[in-house]
Amino acid sequence: DGGITQSPKYLFRKEGQNVTLSCEQNLNHDAMYWYRQDPGQGLRLIYYSQIVNDFQKGDIAEGYSVSREKKESFPLTVTSAQKNPTAFYLCASSTRRETDYEQYFGPGTRLTVT
Amino acid sequence: GQQVMQIPQYQHVQEGEDFTTYCNSSTTLSNIQWYKQRPGGHPVFLIQLVKSGEVKKQKRLTFQFGEAKKNSSLHITATQTTDVGTYFCAGPERGSTLGRLYFGRGTQLTVWP
Numbered sequence: 001d002g003g004i005t006q007s008p009k010y011l012f013r014k015e016g017q018n019v020t021l022s023c024e025q026n027l028n029h030d031a032m033y034w035y036r037q038d039p040g041q042g043l044r045l046i047y048y049s050q051i052v053n054d055f056q057k058g059d060i061a062e063g064y065s066v067s068r069e070k071k072e073s074f075p076l077t078v079t080s081a082q083k084n085p086t087a088f089y090l091c092a093s094s095t096r097r098e099t100d101y102e103q104y105f106g107p108g109t110r111l112t113v114t
Numbered sequence: 115g116q117q118v119m120q121i122p123q124y125q126h127v128q129e130g131e132d133f134t135t136y137c138n139s140s141t142t143l144s145n146i147q148w149y150k151q152r153p154g155g156h157p158v159f160l161i162q163l164v165k166s167g168e169v170k171k172q173k174r175l176t177f178q179f180g181e182a183k184k185n186s187s188l189h190i191t192a193t194q195t196t197d198v199g200t201y202f203c204a205g206p207e208r209g210s211t212l213g214r215l216y217f218g219r220g221t222q223l224t225v226w227p
Contacts, residue, residue, distance in 0.1 A: 033214070040123070040219070041219065042120075042202065042217055042218065042219035042220045043157070043202065043217040043220075045214060045217075048213075048214050050213065056214075058214065090156055090157070092157075102147055102159035102162060103147075103149075103157075103159065103204075103215065104159070105156040105157050105158070106156065107155075107156055108156050
C-alpha cells in the first residue's frame with residue numbers, strides 16, 4: 001500500500017524536552033511538508049523540502065528543525081524553544097510535476113506538552 | 115505576503131440545504147486546489163482547477179474558478195451528514211505552479227439531521 005505514515009498518533013512530553021515526529025512516504029514523491037494545525041487556525045506551514053538535502057522555512061519555523069537525508073523521510077523536531085508546542089502535526093508529500101501535484105497527507109500526530 | 119482568505123469560517127445547515135464556501139487570493143493563481151478534512155482526520159485532496167472560469171462537478175459538489183483566477187467557490191447541493199468536515203482551498207506560490215501551497219483557514223461545515 002502506498003502512502004504516508006506518521007508515528008506515533010499521540011505523543012506526550014514534558015516541557016523542556018525536544019521531541020522528534022516521524023514522517024515516511026513510499027509514494028516516490030520529491031516534495032514533503034510539515035504543517036501545524038490548531039483549532040480554528042487552518043493549516044500553517046512549518047517547513048518544506050522540494051528535494052533531498054534541501055529544505056525551506058515556512059511561516060512558523062521558529063522552534064522547529066527538520067532534516068531530509070532520504071527521499072522517503074522528513075522528520076520534524078519540536079525543540080524546547082517552541083513556546084506553545086501542543087498541536088496537531090500533519091506531514092504531507094507531493095510530486096513536482098506541473099500538473100497533478102496535489103498534496104497527500106499522513107494521519108497526523110497529536111502532540112501534548114505539559 | 116501572499117494570502118488566501120476563506121469565508122465563512124463556520125457554517126451550520128440542516129440536512130438537505132445547500133452550502134457554499136468562498137476563497138479569495140491576494141494574487142492571481144495559476145491553479146487552485148480544494149481539500150476536505152473530516153473531524154479527527156487529515157485533509158484529503160478533492161479537486162484542482164486550472165483554467166479561468168473553469169467549473170467542475172463531483173456529484174453534488176460544484177467547484178468554480180473565477181475569471182480573474184483570484185477567487186474560487188465550492189457549492190454543495192442538498193447537504194448530507196456525510197458532508198460534515200472542514201473544507202480548505204489552497205493556491206500555489208505566486209509565479210509558480212510548484213512549491214508550497216497557501217491554504218485558506220477553512221470552512222467548518224456542520225450538518226444537522
